[in-house]
Amino acid sequence: MTANLLEYDLEGLAAFCAKLGEKRFRATQLFRWIHQKGARDFSQMSDLAKSLRDKLAGSAHISGLPIISQHESADGTIKWLFDVGDGNAVEAVFIPEDDRGTLCVSSQAGCAVGCRFCSTGHQGFSRNLTTGEIVAQLWFAEHFL
Structure with a gap:
């Protein structure tokens, strides 16, 4: 089973990189690629060594x-209605304003x-979402809009 990097904050990415034998600055690079550039594939991460991209893959x-x-x-x-598994779905809503937007x-x-x-309220309560499931909604909207 592989780790979904959307589950990690910067500290979590640093710990993950350490397990791979990589230095802390690699976590910052990964974080930027994932959250600022919206990368979905390690091959897009051109400033990472090929050996690291292979480890990540x-x-x-x-x-x-x-x-x-x-x-x-x-x-x-x-x-947007997203599938979070186990028959559950969650909703994210973007509301545009003249000078800003609300997500x-x-x-x-x-x-x-x-x-x-x-x-979401029509389902009755099922469970709390994971960090990655919450971040994934933001991540999608940020790179969709």
């Missing part, structure tokens, strides 16, 4: 969440509150 992956659906309203609001992400699969406007 054998021990890690960068995987967002599968998209079930995407809907855009007339005002530009975009709703709402899910932190739980299902919700006990049951707001009528939110598809």
Whole structure:
């Protein structure tokens, strides 16, 4: 089983790199490629040594969440429904404004509150999302928009 690098913050990436015998600065490089440039494949990471890219390919992956659906309203609001496994889906919503935008992400699969406007609330509470599942929503929206 390989590690999904979206599950790690910078410190987690540093620990992961240390397990591979790599120096700490490699974690910063990985973090930039994943979160600033939106890289999904280690072969894109041109400033990493080929030997490191090969190590990463054998021990890690960068995987967002599968998209079930995407809907855009007339005002530009975009709703994405993501599959988080076990029959659960979560919603992320981007709400554009004149000078900024707001991104709402899910932190739980299902919700006990049951707001009528939110598809996540209609499921009932199932579980808390992992760090990677939360980050994957942001990561997708950031590189989609």
